Amino acid sequence: xxxxxxYKTVFSHLHASGAFSQEAKHMNxxxxxxxxxxxxxxxxxxxxxxxxxxxATDGAFFEGVKLFIDERYTVSNFKVNNDGSREFxxxxxxxxxxxxxxxxxxxxxxxxxxxxxxxxxxxxxxAEEYENYVVVNAEDGSVIASKSxxxxxxxxxxxxxxxxxxxxxxxxxxPNNSEEATPAPNN
Amino acid sequence: xDEAQFEDIVRQYRDNLFAIAFQYxxxxxxxxxxxxxxxxxxxxxxxxxxSPQHLRHWLIRVTINECKRYLVSPWKRYAMPLDAxxxxxxxxxxxxxxxxxxxxxxxKKYRVPVHLYYYEDYSVKEVAExxxxxxxxxxxxxxxxxxxxxxxxxxxxxD
Numbered sequence: 001x002x003x004x005x006x007y008k009t010v011f012s013h014l015h016a017s018g019a020f021s022q023e024a025k026h027m028n029x030x031x032x033x034x035x036x037x038x039x040x041x042x043x044x045x046x047x048x049x050x051x052x053x054x055x056a057t058d059g060a061f062f063e064g065v066k067l068f069i070d071e072r073y074t075v076s077n078f079k080v081n082n083d084g085s086r087e088f089x090x091x092x093x094x095x096x097x098x099x100x101x102x103x104x105x106x107x108x109x110x111x112x113x114x115x116x117x118x119x120x121x122x123x124x125x126x127a128e129e130y131e132n133y134v135v136v137n138a139e140d141g142s143v144i145a146s147k148s149x150x151x152x153x154x155x156x157x158x159x160x161x162x163x164x165x166x167x168x169x170x171x172x173x174x175p176n177n178s179e180e181a182t183p184a185p186n187n
Numbered sequence: 188x189d190e191a192q193f194e195d196i197v198r199q200y201r202d203n204l205f206a207i208a209f210q211y212x213x214x215x216x217x218x219x220x221x222x223x224x225x226x227x228x229x230x231x232x233x234x235x236x237x238s239p240q241h242l243r244h245w246l247i248r249v250t251i252n253e254c255k256r257y258l259v260s261p262w263k264r265y266a267m268p269l270d271a272x273x274x275x276x277x278x279x280x281x282x283x284x285x286x287x288x289x290x291x292x293x294x295k296k297y298r299v300p301v302h303l304y305y306y307e308d309y310s311v312k313e314v315a316e317x318x319x320x321x322x323x324x325x326x327x328x329x330x331x332x333x334x335x336x337x338x339x340x341x342x343x344x345x346d
Contacts, residue, residue: 007305010283010290013276016205017219079321 193230200243201226204250206306210298211254213269213291221257225250247307248317251299289339297332300325 001009188196201222208218228249229242236242269291278284290298303314304325315325 004305004308006286010278010286011206011302011306013278013287014202014206014209016201016222017215
């Protein structure tokens with residue numbers, strides 16, 4: 001059985017509830033499901049505050065990422081995708097052409113996940129060399145830690161608060177690929 | 188569109204749309220709502236569709252847009268825990284259950300391209316078009332998703 005067949009077998013177990021057509025037609029005649037009505041009302045009440053929070057978080061995240069990128073690359077062809085992720089072409093310090101995708105969106109940040117920067121080069125070796133990530137504070141969007149080479153045992157990284165360099169840390173990569181962040185001696 | 192045509196569309200597409208919406212919402216009640224809103228839009232739609240493929244593509248795009256709107260909304264329904272919901276799906280083997288859990292544990296940005304590619308049989312180019320991403324981004328996300336799934340399932344096998 002191929003991977004596709006396995007996947008389809010598993011997800012074909014998902015079924016919508018059976019009353020769709022009748023309910024959809026009732027909605028068309030002005031009868032809106034109570035759950036949707038409550039959702040619409042709640043969304044309307046909270047739209048302003050939530051929108052402001054999301055914009056603030058999103059902006060802080062990408063501001064932190066921009067600082068990280070600006071230190072390392074010459075950026076061109078910046079593009080914002082429909083899902084909120086960002087992409088651009090860049091040239092590294094050695095003159096290599098690379099493609100960068102900032103692989104995160106608002107929902108990932110508010111879920112508390114780290115934002116990830118994916119960098120691909122013209123070939124597999126270059127792509128591996130430029131594997132990067134940025135760990136983002138889920139509350140205010142500030143950059144907590146970043147790492148630019150997965151094969152190095154440790155690397156000094158920087159932390160930004162509100163766009164200003166705040167601390168320097170050493171990230172140590174342990175054999176099972178988990179990371180420990182400890183303050184560098186001179187900070 | 189008459190009611191008979193609409194019934195056919197509902198019968199043909201609701202489970203596929205539900206599976207896509209579930210990748211976003213991770214709960215059945217909200218996924219049902221997303222599909223219902225999409226079907227209502229289809230029912231109200233005045234423009235004819237060129238082909239069944241056009242209709243399918245349109246329904247998937249509308250469902251995804253509704254799901255994105257849902258995700259930025261402050262309103263979230265109480266959801267049955269995913270493990271409990273998985274037990275109601277009647278998987279035939281622990282392997283099927285493990286694959287379901289592993290996919291649902293992926294970040295959304297990986298789950299959705301994986302689902303469109305593996306379940307809906309869209310090409311990388313088509314997935315990129317539907318999600319408004321570059322092809323290289325979709326390829327990267329599929330690659331990362333496969334790596335994560337492989338690792339998760341290997342750990343599951345070791346246990």
